[in-house]
Amino acid sequence: MNNRMAPKWNKKMTIALASVGLVGSIGTGVFFAYNETASEKAGHQAEEKVKTASNSNIDRLFKEDKSEKKDNAKKDVLQGILEKEKESNAQFASIIKGEDGSEELSSSEIALDVINTLPTDSDIILNTNQPTQTVTPIPLNVVPMDNPTPTVPIIDDNGAIEEPAYIEPPVIDGGGDDGGDSGGSGDDVIVDPEPSNTTPTIFADNQSIHIGGNFNPYNYATASDNEDGDLTSSIQVISNNVNPDKEGTYTVTYMVTDSVGKSSESSISIEVVNDAPILHVVDNQISVGDVFNPMEGVSAYDTEDGDVTSRVDVVGNNVDNQNPGTYEVTYKVTDSFGKSSTETIQVQVVNDKPTIVAKDQELNVGDTFDPLEGVTAADKQDGDLTSNVQVVANDVDTTQAGTYHVTYVVEDSAGGQTEKTVTIHVKEKNTAPEILMDTNTINLHVGDQPDWMVGVTATDEEDGSLTDAIAVDVANVDLTTPGTYKVVYQVTDSGGLTTTKEVPVTVE
Incomplete structure (x- = not known):
């Protein structure tokens, strides 16, 4: 039809x-x-x-x-x-x-x-x-x-x-x-000429906020509609029991209405959280007699309040700085909203041991040896303890060459002990080196440039040849002017003994 x-x-x-x-x-x-x-x-x-x-x-x-x-x-x-x-x-x-x-x-x-x-x-x-x-x-x-x-x-x-x-x-x-x-x-x-109208949609998610902040419920929701587009500006908060200054879970309910009067609602939960403040403290160690300050190096920080070090309290402290031992210190800090944190550290009170000053030595056969000569001792708490040093072991024999040991012990007033052992080397008695020359005088002419080591050698009973170790001093010889002068030869062995020889020099 x-x-x-x-x-x-x-x-x-x-x-x-x-x-x-x-x-x-x-x-x-x-x-x-x-x-x-x-x-x-x-x-x-x-x-x-x-x-x-x-x-x-x-x-x-x-x-x-x-x-x-x-x-x-x-x-x-x-x-x-x-x-x-x-x-x-x-x-x-x-x-x-x-x-x-x-x-x-x-x-x-x-x-x-x-x-x-x-x-x-x-x-x-x-x-x-x-x-x-x-x-x-x-x-x-x-x-x-x-x-x-x-x-x-x-x-x-x-x-x-x-x-x-x-x-x-x-x-x-x-x-x-x-x-x-x-x-x-x-x-x-x-068909029915009257078009259908879709319900607007609210987009909102559950939120978690920090206590004490400014809360605006409109910051957490948007809305749109197929016919009207963006309706965020038309959102109404029809229910809101959020208290941003108190921890808890709250509810916000939104409503939006489109241009033809169709409405929708949506609710979200708002969790107001208060982060506990954080204490920065570490275990400590002090010496007996040291002054102990429990707040030294202590700090605290809070998410909402920032630096809360000034709020830290010492709620427990049994440290005895006069007696060695392990003690505890407990700290507590509370933020402006009443949330607290506590931390406990250990404090070790220790008695410092005394120290002994004694060095290894080298001796020659026949030398005199005093094991306490040059030995000292001290303690942080007691001071000088040299008079308390004891020789608990000594096998040194200076009549014979060899390696020996001496052991020392010292104790402070708190009972702390220190022990130290040194080594003593005893060597055969050292003889001085000898300088040998082909002549007892040196004759030269004005303008000569002599080799002062010609015919000169040096030997040592312990070290052997020391010719290369000879030192020559000709500072007093004037080769441009006739006269009588002296040249000096010197050599030292490994034992520290030195031999010196002066030789006359005639310049014509």
């Missing part, structure tokens, strides 16, 4: 609906009484089908059409029918007479026409592109194009049915071959 046929169809449908409305309101028995020439059998069949059509379609149209206008129209129709119930068959025939002047229809013809015109649930098939067609009742706001939504008849003050103007309904192309743009075999359908 094309659009050009719509007015004629609409007129026919109006007449049919008027008939059904009249029949449904007055009663099917009254309706069929208007035409006594109709066959009794046809009258009964029409009566049953009209009842069915009236109940399943017309009443449903009135029930599902919620607009005030159509509700009023329904009332007008029923009222008009009741008022005209007693009018003559001629008056009813004039109401339904066609505008083109065609002759009147009999009541049975009208009824049968209505029956054949009105669709029923079992007659309506919504064609889809699926391989198998299924029979599906069509909602009132979606009907096949061949059966546009019928208008409700309105009766004017004179009892005549007003024919409403035809309104082109919106169409979705079902893909059939009825002139639509798309391919396929489906029928075009009329």
Whole structure:
């Protein structure tokens, strides 16, 4: 059915609906009484089908059409029918007479026409592109194009049915071959022109904040809507019990409303946390007698308050700096919101051991050895303890060459002891080296440049040859001026013994 046929169809449908409305309101028995020439059998069949059509379609149209206008129209129709119930068959025939002047229809013809015109649930098939067609009742706001939504008849003050103007309904192309743009075999359908409105969405997550901060609930939520876009600025906080100065878990509820009044709500939890302050303390060690300051090197920091060192308290301290031992010191710090931390450290009080100063020695056979000579001792707490040094082992024999040991021990007033062992090397008695020359005098002429080592050697009983170790001093010899001078030769052995020899020099 094309659009050009719509007015004629609409007129026919109006007449049919008027008939059904009249029949449904007055009663099917009254309706069929208007035409006594109709066959009794046809009258009964029409009566049953009209009842069915009236109940399943017309009443449903009135029930599902919620607009005030159509509700009023329904009332007008029923009222008009009741008022005209007693009018003559001629008056009813004039109401339904066609505008083109065609002759009147009999009541049975009208009824049968209505029956054949009105669709029923079992007659309506919504064609889809699926391989198998299924029979599906069509909602009132979606009907096949061949059966546009019928208008409700309105009766004017004179009892005549007003024919409403035809309104082109919106169409979705079902893909059939009825002139639509798309391919396929489906029928075009009329859809509800009123667009749907989606609910706006709030985006907000649970949060954890630090105590004492500035809390703004609007910083944690955004909103958007398919139709309105960004609605963040329209968010309202409808519930907020957050106390940013007290630890706990709270709730914030947001609401946002779009431009057509559709609203949504969302709630999040806000956890207010107070980080405990942190103490920076370490174990310590002091010497007996040292002054102990428990706050030395101690600090504290808090996430919310920053540096809280000034809030640190010593809540426990049993340190005795006069007696060696292990002691404890306990610290406590509390932030401005009442959260505390405690730490305990150990303090070792130790007695410093005394020190002994004694060195290894080398002696020659026959030398005198005093093991305490040059030995000293001291202690941090007691001071000089040299007089307390004891020789607990000494095997030195200066009559024989060899390696020997001496062990010393010293104890302080607190009972701390120190022990030290030194090594004593005893060597054979050292003899001095000897310088040998070929002559006892050196004769030269003015301007000579002599080799002062010609004929000179040195030997040592312990070290052997020491010729390379000889040192020559000719600072007093003037080779440019005749005269008598002296040259000095000197050599030292490994034992530290030195031999010196002076030789006369004559310059002519």
